[in-house]
Amino acid sequence: MTFRRAVTLVIRREFGERVRQRAFQISTVVIILIVSAIAAAAGLLGGDNKTYTVGVQGSEAVAIAESARTSATAADITLKIKQLTGAAQARAAARADDVDAAIVGDELLSQGTPPGELAQVLQAATRQVRAAELLRRQGLAPAEIRRALAPPALQARALGGEEDEKRKGVAFVASLLLYLQLIIFGLAVASGVVEEKSSRVIEVLMSAVPARALLAGKIIGIGVLGLLQLTLTVVVGLAVASATGAIDVRGADVGTLGVVLLWFVLGYLFYAAIYAISGVIVSRQEDLQSSSTPVTMILVAGYLVALPVLEDPSSPLATITSLVPFTSPIVMPVRVAVGEAGAGEIAASLGILVASIALLIPLGARIYEGAVLRMGKPMKLREALRTARATR
Amino acid sequence: MLELRDLSRRYGQTVALDGLSLDVPEGEVVGFVGPNGAGKTTAMRIALGVLEPDVGDVRWRGEPITREAQRQFGYMPEERGLYPKMRVDRQLRYFAALHGRADADEAAARWIERLGLAEHAVQRIEELSLGNQQRVQLAAALVHDPPMLILDEPFSGLDPIGTDVMSEVLAERARAGAAVIFSSHQLELVERICDRVAIVNRGRLVASGRVDELRAERSQPRLRVEFDGPGGANGWAEGLAGVRIVGRDDEGLLLELGDGADDQQVLDAARRAGRVRSFAPARPTLSELFREVIAR
Numbered sequence: 235m236t237f238r239r240a241v242t243l244v245i246r247r248e249f250g251e252r253v254r255q256r257a258f259q260i261s262t263v264v265i266i267l268i269v270s271a272i273a274a275a276a277g278l279l280g281g282d283n284k285t286y287t288v289g290v291q292g293s294e295a296v297a298i299a300e301s302a303r304t305s306a307t308a309a310d311i312t313l314k315i316k317q318l319t320g321a322a323q324a325r326a327a328a329r330a331d332d333v334d335a336a337i338v339g340d341e342l343l344s345q346g347t348p349p350g351e352l353a354q355v356l357q358a359a360t361r362q363v364r365a366a367e368l369l370r371r372q373g374l375a376p377a378e379i380r381r382a383l384a385p386p387a388l389q390a391r392a393l394g395g396e397e398d399e400k401r402k403g404v405a406f407v408a409s410l411l412l413y414l415q416l417i418i419f420g421l422a423v424a425s426g427v428v429e430e431k432s433s434r435v436i437e438v439l440m441s442a443v444p445a446r447a448l449l450a451g452k453i454i455g456i457g458v459l460g461l462l463q464l465t466l467t468v469v470v471g472l473a474v475a476s477a478t479g480a481i482d483v484r485g486a487d488v489g490t491l492g493v494v495l496l497w498f499v500l501g502y503l504f505y506a507a508i509y510a511i512s513g514v515i516v517s518r519q520e521d522l523q524s525s526s527t528p529v530t531m532i533l534v535a536g537y538l539v540a541l542p543v544l545e546d547p548s549s550p551l552a553t554i555t556s557l558v559p560f561t562s563p564i565v566m567p568v569r570v571a572v573g574e575a576g577a578g579e580i581a582a583s584l585g586i587l588v589a590s591i592a593l594l595i596p597l598g599a600r601i602y603e604g605a606v607l608r609m610g611k612p613m614k615l616r617e618a619l620r621t622a623r624a625t626r
Numbered sequence: 627m628l629e630l631r632d633l634s635r636r637y638g639q640t641v642a643l644d645g646l647s648l649d650v651p652e653g654e655v656v657g658f659v660g661p662n663g664a665g666k667t668t669a670m671r672i673a674l675g676v677l678e679p680d681v682g683d684v685r686w687r688g689e690p691i692t693r694e695a696q697r698q699f700g701y702m703p704e705e706r707g708l709y710p711k712m713r714v715d716r717q718l719r720y721f722a723a724l725h726g727r728a729d730a731d732e733a734a735a736r737w738i739e740r741l742g743l744a745e746h747a748v749q750r751i752e753e754l755s756l757g758n759q760q761r762v763q764l765a766a767a768l769v770h771d772p773p774m775l776i777l778d779e780p781f782s783g784l785d786p787i788g789t790d791v792m793s794e795v796l797a798e799r800a801r802a803g804a805a806v807i808f809s810s811h812q813l814e815l816v817e818r819i820c821d822r823v824a825i826v827n828r829g830r831l832v833a834s835g836r837v838d839e840l841r842a843e844r845s846q847p848r849l850r851v852e853f854d855g856p857g858g859a860n861g862w863a864e865g866l867a868g869v870r871i872v873g874r875d876d877e878g879l880l881l882e883l884g885d886g887a888d889d890q891q892v893l894d895a896a897r898r899a900g901r902v903r904s905f906a907p908a909r910p911t912l913s914e915l916f917r918e919v920i921a922r
Binding site: 235240243247250251255429430433434435436437438439440441442443444607 | 701725
């Protein structure tokens, strides 16, 4: 059997067994829910463009609604106008929530309190329409009325800009996701290695295929699973975010998605090798806690660094941590998402990360080969390195 | 035939194997016995290619062994080696495929049937009783029809029925032409089902061959003399030429006949001493041979 065939079989088992596990299915749903909730909350709390339907009855009401529609854009809402015939129908439509509000004569009808922003826009429009009517009766020409009622409005100019806020939001979710996925799937590699050691199935496996094929298959199989979960989460998250108006999905966001996935793959390979080492130096799940905690702490630190970087993406802290391979898989995507990383920096970060992986994977494989059959008390890292040198 | 030649292996300061040589012919069952720490597991792992020897080599069918040949071997480790959370059928198919079987599904189904695991096929290993887990373990070692079976303590923890199934399957594989070696501390069992026995101590082979050959090799024959009544208690056997008393109990004596000893003289002496009920050569059990060889 070829090495590749062996790796394929191992990948199929790792992926197949895990994707069937209740734990994986639940964690996928939970992560998707969390991200969707963040996306939905961002959309709703952000008060971004919402659409209201206004029922109108009578010509004055139509005029009010039309006027409101023009001014609605400034209030960041969209109005739809629905013609209703008769006060009774208007009342019924409002009660049934067919319309968010109905204008009937002097009344604004709604099921419950009307949304504040909608009421405000409609009230302003009513004042304007009625004032215009009054002025017309006084004999003013339409142009004079317009001038009287629509003085030049204040020009709003936001400093920092909403776009930045949105990008920051995307970057925040990206860093959170990367951090969670790297820990979850890195730990899955570590505990998978320990599971095979502690159940001694490793001996049977190694009588059939080389240790390297087992390690490669495990890392790839779990990685594919992680990539699948992350892609699902990101796609659902983006869909929810754009549905609630939290972000407008455009090229830039899809680009961010690509960046997140790329850094996940690289960060995963980097951390999977380290986590595999933390797994192979112990023989029991109970000992894994202490050997894997330092690795997890580094990831936690990476995430904690990403938060200030979010606020100040061009600080020295940001520049340095987006180059160091331990933190770059979380920090760099944040900077890319907020648009604060130059092409050169991105290339340098990628180059360093890829080079580290190229060094780490063979080292991890040798430590794995040397330590995978050792049972008993946890090995010291130095001891593990010595066995790595001893094998070939 | 599997040949282990002058294998040595240390773990740090500990010497696990110290020039061990051993043959396992195809079509035979070899019992691999020795005290704990004698190097049995290390030797088996080297035979499987899971471990490299520091010195020495392994040959298979007259040629230096290849990884390809080793991957065809079936192995049952001492502490059970199965995925606790994986279904029985998937597990067996996986092992069959890893050993290069194209017909992994059929092979798994066949062994599930053969070892009476049909009703447990879709259960996870951790849901099974220990006895059934052990059957799955055996199936995992056999699922790819290995020409060489290496089993580390396959009988430990088995109930009598499990023991019968295991012995039957091992004998059947040997009849089908496979070379079979297993380690065990249950020496009566080894004596009963093995064609040959290899005894190791401190990393070296100290005796090997058929059990009767091992008995014959023992230089000093022994006699068991039993009496009706207390005749055995007095000192009738002391002073007989070449005779040494090696055991004494309420029923009689166990004597070792050295140079110049004459069993007829011993019988006469015994009859003078009391009423002899039984006078027979003592066939040493494997356990006794084992203790003697290890004590040497």
